[in-house]
Amino acid sequence: MAPERSQVFPAALQPGTEVGRWRVLGTLGVGGYGAVYRVEPLEGAGRSFALKLSLHPDPARALREMSLLLDRAWHPQVVRVHATGRWPDPIDGLPYFVMDLVEGVALHTWAETRNPTFRQLAMVGGSVAMTLDVLHARGVLHRDLKPEHILVREPGHVPVLIDFGAGDQAGATTLTTTTLPPGTLHLRSPEAIRFQQLHWRQPEVRYPCTEADDLYALGVCLYRAATGHYPYSPELTPDLLTVAITQRLPPSPRTINPQVPVPLATAILRLLEKEPERRPRTGVQAHAELVEGLLSDGAAFDARLFDELPGEAPGRIRRPEWPSQPYRTAETEPVALLPLMRPAGWFQPLGGTGLISLLLCLMLLVAGPGTWEVLSGAWTRHTTPGVLPNASAPSGHKLAGPPERLHSAPVAAPLTPGPPLATVAPVATPPEERSPVTSRPTVSAPVATPQKPSRPLKAVMASVCMGMACASNAPMVDRPTPPSEDCPAEALAAMKELYISGRLLDGALDPKGKWGNVTVREGRGSVYMWGKGKVREGDVVTGQFYVGSKRVYGRFTQLKQKRTGNIYPVCLEFWTQSWTKDGEVYIEDATGLPRLRGGDEDTAVVLNQVTVKSVIRYDEQ
Numbered sequence: 001m002a003p004e005r006s007q008v009f010p011a012a013l014q015p016g017t018e019v020g021r022w023r024v025l026g027t028l029g030v031g032g033y034g035a036v037y038r039v040e041p042l043e044g045a046g047r048s049f050a051l052k053l054s055l056h057p058d059p060a061r062a063l064r065e066m067s068l069l070l071d072r073a074w075h076p077q078v079v080r081v082h083a084t085g086r087w088p089d090p091i092d093g094l095p096y097f098v099m100d101l102v103e104g105v106a107l108h109t110w111a112e113t114r115n116p117t118f119r120q121l122a123m124v125g126g127s128v129a130m131t132l133d134v135l136h137a138r139g140v141l142h143r144d145l146k147p148e149h150i151l152v153r154e155p156g157h158v159p160v161l162i163d164f165g166a167g168d169q170a171g172a173t174t175l176t177t178t179t180l181p182p183g184t185l186h187l188r189s190p191e192a193i194r195f196q197q198l199h200w201r202q203p204e205v206r207y208p209c210t211e212a213d214d215l216y217a218l219g220v221c222l223y224r225a226a227t228g229h230y231p232y233s234p235e236l237t238p239d240l241l242t243v244a245i246t247q248r249l250p251p252s253p254r255t256i257n258p259q260v261p262v263p264l265a266t267a268i269l270r271l272l273e274k275e276p277e278r279r280p281r282t283g284v285q286a287h288a289e290l291v292e293g294l295l296s297d298g299a300a301f302d303a304r305l306f307d308e309l310p311g312e313a314p315g316r317i318r319r320p321e322w323p324s325q326p327y328r329t330a331e332t333e334p335v336a337l338l339p340l341m342r343p344a345g346w347f348q349p350l351g352g353t354g355l356i357s358l359l360l361c362l363m364l365l366v367a368g369p370g371t372w373e374v375l376s377g378a379w380t381r382h383t384t385p386g387v388l389p390n391a392s393a394p395s396g397h398k399l400a401g402p403p404e405r406l407h408s409a410p411v412a413a414p415l416t417p418g419p420p421l422a423t424v425a426p427v428a429t430p431p432e433e434r435s436p437v438t439s440r441p442t443v444s445a446p447v448a449t450p451q452k453p454s455r456p457l458k459a460v461m462a463s464v465c466m467g468m469a470c471a472s473n474a475p476m477v478d479r480p481t482p483p484s485e486d487c488p489a490e491a492l493a494a495m496k497e498l499y500i501s502g503r504l505l506d507g508a509l510d511p512k513g514k515w516g517n518v519t520v521r522e523g524r525g526s527v528y529m530w531g532k533g534k535v536r537e538g539d540v541v542t543g544q545f546y547v548g549s550k551r552v553y554g555r556f557t558q559l560k561q562k563r564t565g566n567i568y569p570v571c572l573e574f575w576t577q578s579w580t581k582d583g584e585v586y587i588e589d590a591t592g593l594p595r596l597r598g599g600d601e602d603t604a605v606v607l608n609q610v611t612v613k614s615v616i617r618y619d620e621q
């Protein structure tokens with residue numbers, strides 16, 4: 001009998017797995033595009049390296065990152081590539097490359113767990129600026145600089161740049177199908193956002209990133225390190241975030257952390273100027289400004305970034321407070337009706353925050369900029385979450401979701417029923433065994449019936465939940481919905497092919513659990529579909545669960561057909577649609593699943609029967 005083909009999970013390779021001539025020792029991090037493993041060579045055990053395995057079916061980004069690192073981005077403070085290959089099949093497998101292992105932590109983690117001096121921070125910032133200068137002179141742009149991509153190596157506090165997957169070099173072909181390159185909204189420059197607002201209806205137009213974008217992002221990273229907060233919180237809704245970045249001046253770092261030496265605060269704010277021509281023009285100039293005060297204002301630079309908490313474990317810091325009135329209006333042309341000009345994003349319902357933002361903008365137009373100050377509660381509620389005290393590992397886990405929680409979240413269970421790579425040992429844990437979903441008896445939430453609920457029944461269940469039982473027992477942090485993301489062109493095409501574009505699909509979180517409730521936790525997870533279009537019963541969609549204070553959100557990027565084993569890229573999200581008993585009026589039509597009673601910050605109880613909806617890009621409507 002032929003041996004059963006085992007399945008492997010590229011995002012969750014177990015220690016001992018052999019990838020080409022390398023043996024996996026552990027996981028360093030899982031990002032939106034790749035999983036990074038600590039490895040050692042099969043011959044020559046004892047020397048550790050980092051291996052980045054592309055998780056993306058389209059190898060373009062990985063190949064581009066490799067060629068950039070090998071060809072032009074070499075620098076002592078940029079990871080070096082030592083080997084490349086494909087796995088498990090050396091011809092058709094997923095691309096991977098092996099690079100230096102950086103024994104360090106991300107910049108913001110370094111700042112909040114090591115509590116260095118301002119002198120050390122200025123030197124680290126200046127050093128990154130100099131590295132950027134060399135790269136820029138060679139025509140290389142990083143384009144996704146963020147604290148997670150600046151690893152500070154000890155000893156010596158040497159900042160090393162990683163992840164050039166969004167990087168660009170002069171003459172390279174365009175990688176994306178969207179106006180802006182892949183990136184993170186709260187680190188986007190004001191000019192990039194303004195460009196997108198002007199051109200999002202022109203799919204062929206691409207934003208021409210410049211050195212000024214990298215220098216702006218460096219300013220954001222240093223602001224975060226010096227104050228413990230991003231100048232514009234990633235916890236804001238995308239609409240508010242874009243308004244803030246383009247039209248609000250960030251508070252001086254000294255308003256948040258009065259210990260920041262004046263010259264350093266000035267240098268950071270210069271990097272954050274709204275107009276690129278008012279920023280330092282080059283990395284060398286930025287370096288000069290960042291280290292300028294070291295001699296003249298030496299004593300102030302010797303202070304540590306943050307006060308340490310007395311009586312606590314050594315090194316625990318007191319994070320400065322985010323001010324109650326953080327922003328002033330920038331003296332730039334206001335961009336009217338910002339939220340009307342939606343980027344081609346998905347996971348952003350037309351109602352909710354979008355409508356509110358539209359109203360805010362209309363009020364702003366009518367009443368003038370002072371209106372924002374009245375509404376500034378919206379800004380103050382959302383501050384940057386801090387680094388967890390135990391964040392001392394050399395790297396953090398990264399999800400493709402709200403950026404700041406990425407590094408503080410524990411590594412989610414490896415649930416992805418990965419591409420049908422089949423052939424290679426070792427066998428990864430089957431998804432069911434590691435599922436973030438556990439069946440649990442009904443607590444005080446609606447009692448489930450043993451039949452498929454009709455729409456009205458679903459409505460009743462939902463309304464009972466909304467009326468009394470959704471709120472969890474534990475007080476919850478008010479988490480916003482995940483920010484919008486682009487749906488790749490290939491996913492849009494695949495969903496069309498599957499006849500599921502814009503449609504609602506039913507399924508279950510626990511395939512054996514029938515109609516009861518289940519407990520879900522934040523992390524990767526799956527929905528077992530019941531079938532619609534070319535999606536059949538037993539097909540599985542996989543993606544990310546986010547546990548919010550009132551709802552659970554899901555973003556699903558892969559659909560695996562049970563019958564063929566084929567994997568399709570998709571953009572699906574959890575959706576709740578329910579009607580009144582007569583089926584006439586919507587009670588609810590919104591993203592996410594309502595939480596039932598129970599759960600805590602990171603786990604939630606929801607109905608096992610769920611609906612997912614395929615997104616439509618706004619420019620396709």
Ligand SMILES: Nc1ncnc2c1ncn2[C@@H]1O[C@H](COP(=O)(O)OP(=O)(O)OP(=O)(O)O)[C@@H](O)[C@H]1O
Pocket residue numbers: 028029030031032033034035036050052079099100101102103148149162163164165394395396397398399400
């Ligand atoms: N050379 C390295 N040495 C140590 N850790 C690393 C190295 N490269 C990556 N990591 C860790 O793995 C994580 C994910 O890597 P990386 O950012 O390159 O992946 P990605 O999929 O491109 O992520 P993103 O979603 O940010 O684009 C990093 O944040 C870092 O913690």
